[in-house]
Amino acid sequence: MAGTKRWGQPAALVMTMAVAMVLVACQGSLMSGSPEGVPVAVESIDGAPAPVQTALLGELATAASERKVELVGSSDDARYRVRGYISTVTEDGETKVSYVWDVFDAQKRRAKRLEGSRPVALASGSISTLDKGTLAKLAQSSMDEIAEFLSASKSIKTAEVADEIAPVAVQ
Numbered sequence: 380m381a382g383t384k385r386w387g388q389p390a391a392l393v394m395t396m397a398v399a400m401v402l403v404a405c406q407g408s409l410m411s412g413s414p415e416g417v418p419v420a421v422e423s424i425d426g427a428p429a430p431v432q433t434a435l436l437g438e439l440a441t442a443a444s445e446r447k448v449e450l451v452g453s454s455d456d457a458r459y460r461v462r463g464y465i466s467t468v469t470e471d472g473e474t475k476v477s478y479v480w481d482v483f484d485a486q487k488r489r490a491k492r493l494e495g496s497r498p499v500a501l502a503s504g505s506i507s508t509l510d511k512g513t514l515a516k517l518a519q520s521s522m523d524e525i526a527e528f529l530s531a532s533k534s535i536k537t538a539e540v541a542d543e544i545a546p547v548a549v550q
Contacts, residue, residue, distance in 0.1 A: 414446070414447060414448050414449075414525075414526050414529030414530045415447045415449065416533070417458050417529045418455065418458055418459075419443075419449065419450055419451065419457055419459045419460070419461060420453045420455060420459070420460045420461065421436065421450065421453065421461045421463065422460050422461065422462050423462050423463065424462075424465065426465045426506065427465050428507050431465075431506060434514050435514050435518060438515045438517070438518035441515075441518070442515075442518040442519045442521070442523075443522050443526075445522075446526040447526075448522060448529060458484070458485055459484060459485075459490065460482075460487075461480055461481070461483075461525065462480070462481045463478065463479065463480050463521075464478065464481075465477065465478045465479075465506065465517070467499070467501065467506045467509075473498055474499055476496065476497060476506070476509065476513065476517060477495070477496040478494065478495060478496070478517060478521060479493070480492070480494070480524070480525065482528060490528075490532065491528050493521065493524040493525065493528070495521075495524075497516065497517065499513050
């Protein structure tokens, strides 16, 4: 019994320090604001013809890489799944492309809706005539918002995990 008591305090202290170091390491990597390590799958983009969808997916992949967002295939495991909707509307001679990105968590609950619009120059007002430059700008602004959401959600997840770790009592 005396041997157990003698090693109990140092063991508890070592365990407490190890847990603290893990928490500091996790928090340090999250404070950088990077969404790295949060896999995201783009499941669909509705409202555009296939060539525009394909081009937009390519631009989203480029924008994601620049922002350190980890895009995975739609059949892969992902913490979040994104469904997009784009459309164009012309009012008073001005054409705008509008977008909505619904971000769903692993339990298929909508975690965030991102939306916006931007003026575009389209000869016919048709979404099928969106050019690469317009799609790149749309992808960049969309991925900025997605990356911001992922960074914030990653911090929240860590706080939840930290709350679940049982405190270690030092005797």
